[in-house]
Amino acid sequence: MNQPATPASARIADIPAYMQDLGRRARAASRLLARADSAAKNRTLTAIAAALRAGSAALLAANAKDVAAARAAGRDAAFVDRLTLSPKTIESMASGVEQVASLPDPVGEISEVRERPNGMKVGRMRVPLGVIGIIYESRPNVTADAAALCMKSGNACILRGGSESVHSNQAIARCVHRGLAEAGLPEDAVQVVETPDRSAVGELLRMNKYVDIIVPRGGKSLIERIMAESRIPMIKHLDGVCHVYIDDRADPELAVKIADNAKTQRYGTCNAMETLLVHEAVAPKLLPRIAAELAAKGVELRGDDAARGLVASMKPATEDDWYAEYLAPILAVRVVHDMDEAMDHIAKYGSQHSEAIITTDTARADRFLREVDSSSVMVNASTRLADGFEYGLGAEIGISTDKLHARGPVGLEGLTSQKYVVFGSGQVRE
């Protein structure tokens, strides 16, 4: 596994056999990792951070190969930017790993213990899931980040980064393995797929014997491809078509501030607002103000007839706009008759990611919170705050819009399961 002289891809002839072997080793290591105590896991994370810092020169050299190849292949600036490591990003990787070490260890925690009439005590113990497969694009920092989160939650992992980052990922993997070895945990606990061959992904998605859950991290096309192929459950979201609904009982200053932040604080994120719904009673007063604010930042507005009647510069929205995740300075705007119409719109066009209501009416806020079926439902706050760090999870492996298992931002807890534990004193079934 260490220091391959030639690119691994040249040495791996039989991809299915190679992946099965990776899976088998990850599964075996997962049993040992599940038993590791917090001290051993934290020692490992600290050692990984040190290895990343110490290996900085080697990391940059490996990364330079990937960057040169990506440039030669004509990849765009944004792609190359995400791929490129610098002393600063390496330091931020290392400190990120240390931060995971400082988080509380969810594994082994026993909760909800109740004594039954027969005297036995029944509780639930938090345990690792087992083996986690992570599939991501050519962003080498994810390698360290994902390995740290899986390790802290007691899981083995199989990491498959974008094929253009293969040298960087292998260099990071060497630091991770050094950390594991130093702390006495099995190197097999973190498997980095060494081939850029795409068929390795297909193989990974079918290894349900060895992989308990897949976490895809990347754009919609990556996730769609994985969803179509995977036979293993996933923690994922496909779209973030997030809504802000401004109620007629909204505080106007607060409404303007949140609408602005939800759209413009960062355009390319899954929790950015894509459609603004405004109650017809306050639209004449608020919509022109919000439109002016957004227009000044270069946001293009696309509205329904009522919205365009209030803001002349607005383009007409088509049916497609209501479904759109722009990830760009574009916003769809609709004037609604009441909160029910807003909730119907969200139910029809939304992606169950994050939605906010701006209102001072607690009864309406309660109804919105209860009835909107999204992974995060917010009152008087920006959808941009739907995030693992902002929620206090300390870390985030992704956001799930599915209802089973973890929902919303997923931190360490979402990488664990709970089993029942029973403390008896001779109880039998009568």
Added chain:
Amino acid sequence: MNQPATPASARIADIPAYMQDLGRRARAASRLLARADSAAKNRTLTAIAAALRAGSAALLAANAKDVAAARAAGRDAAFVDRLTLSPKTIESMASGVEQVASLPDPVGEISEVRERPNGMKVGRMRVPLGVIGIIYESRPNVTADAAALCMKSGNACILRGGSESVHSNQAIARCVHRGLAEAGLPEDAVQVVETPDRSAVGELLRMNKYVDIIVPRGGKSLIERIMAESRIPMIKHLDGVCHVYIDDRADPELAVKIADNAKTQRYGTCNAMETLLVHEAVAPKLLPRIAAELAAKGVELRGDDAARGLVASMKPATEDDWYAEYLAPILAVRVVHDMDEAMDHIAKYGSQHSEAIITTDTARADRFLREVDSSSVMVNASTRLADGFEYGLGAEIGISTDKLHARGPVGLEGLTSQKYVVFGSGQVRE
């Protein structure tokens, strides 16, 4: 939907279209049911119980048709027994539904609320999953039971019972619909598949647009078939190869009592012990006693060489015996060198259902609890107690041996999800 004059099967030509329509209606009803308050749901359940009692004669008449057909088809006595309704089983269905009404409503409960540094409060609200598909064998009582659990947890459901119970299920469905109508909830919330055509099951398992989770209730062959076909997540277990490990620090009386109960209290259940593992230091004393006790109840023992050396009447166990879920008066027995060997055996041959250790040593108990990767891990208690009612869940829709979402016995909570709710006062992302 009400009072079909002819069997439904005769009227349904296009099964896919019929099932899609069922799904669409269930999905629409699920939004209304998710909003229903506890009082409305409990009123419905009470009305269903009353309708079952009032409709007793009609239920028995419909059931008689199914029973006659099953007898004519040469079904065995156990099958006919599970299919047959009586005034007593109808009363027990009705009181079962009333019992679900008396359980606390999980929906809407907000927990884990924390205030973040920016002043916003983040919590988690329990919400229904949406639409639950339940596939079961010809046991009409499951129709009422499953409908009640789904309703109480705010979920719409699509119920597909064994084709031989179609008349009974339709008669029960009429009582359920009467209860829904009386309480003002949509009848579409409980959909009973009216055709015995098996292709309806295949269709149901592919309707991931309309169905959020599938709960198969039945034998291994049913569940295997569903697993192979389903594109929808499931709450299920396939096998219950449950182990009891008697440690050398076990209380001998307690060990004998629990081993006996775990095997013989009821043979055909998924939480019955199928393999007994005994520490070599206590095997000479305990195994002959346990063997005598079990032999007296007609249990056949199949052991490894060491076990057979202690109990001459024991047959030899083959490799297959360690994997076997007998569901019968047969027990595999193995003498182990220590707890690690017992845990290795469980990891290799077990089904991650329920395992127990008998010991007075708390350090060993702790290790066993932590390291055995099963949905229930027990100390000094019979595996037969791994059950929703015994655990105090008040009800059980099934037992899950999967690690995602619900694990172990699944009650109302397992039919719900948690979304994040955020209470802000103008917070934005900085």
